[in-house]
Amino acid sequence: MSPHSHRKPVAATAVALLMVAGSGLLAGCGTDTKDGAAGQGAQPVGAEAAMQGHAQPPVQTTEADWKPVADLLGRTGTLMNGAVYRVPLPRKDLTVTTQGVTIKPGLSLGGYAAFAKYRHQTMLMGDLVVTEDELPKVTDALQVAGIEQTALHKHLLQQSPAIWWTHIHAMGDPVALAKGLKSALAATAIPPASPPPATQPPIGLNTAGIDKAIGRKGTADGGIYKFSIARKNPVTDGMHVLPPAFGITTGINFQPLGDNRAAINGDFVMTAPEVQKAIRALRKGGIDIVELHNHSLNDQPRLFYMHFWATGDGVTLAKELRPALDATALVPAA
Structure with a gap:
């Protein structure tokens, strides 16, 4: 990562700047939203994290600071909590089905790229949704650009066509990072940015019942009902505090299927001791891993x-998800 391996303790004034408060909607992986808010509740990414190896939080920025990145990518992002600039990269061009369900982009196909400035360099993290044919070309473009691939996996069972999700990471100059990312996007058919709809389509689900079962308030976004929940404790890479907006959240998405039924997809973020507890809780509720x-x-x-x-049934699924949520150290339910 950064060559600067020895950091001074974060000053209290800088710590005070970065109580990362989530406002709703960025899931850990493959989910994106209209406003880019990340992680319900607040995650203290200042003092506690600073004591864990003197990790530095991102510096505060403005929308204007990220204009060169937006101009180069041809896509406008959202600045969250003055720290993370997140650019949505949804696959609205694909028609993906799994187990007879046609997947809406907001359920599973929302890639993203997130940028944050630290004291010496800018960090890029993201999740690109690519077809199996695109994957080798995207991999080569990323490697030429010096952007690491840190994960490669699928989010759906029995999907058609075959889709992959690859996580990316790099440190450096923000414009250089954006150029490298653009070269990888050019190897895909990810469509150009489009403005969000003027009004949200109705959600054909008992959202009040779902909220009660989850213990949190969800958000409607493009016909999908979503929850994004931050970890209770800070996450770092040893040198940098990693805010929830980088995708470090548990994401729960409901796609209406009619008659208050839903398809659910998303991901839980867990430490090793939490994994088996969450698996058992999900399987007890009949939810597939x-x-x-x-x-x-x-x-x-x-x-x-x-x-x-x-x-x-949407409410029934929410009730079956709740024990798995409670088995992980997330920001507490209100």
């Missing part, structure tokens, strides 16, 4: 992400 993997190479604590899938 899709993938278990890492997203990063050197996160601290070491985190695992587990994707899931089920269809059924």
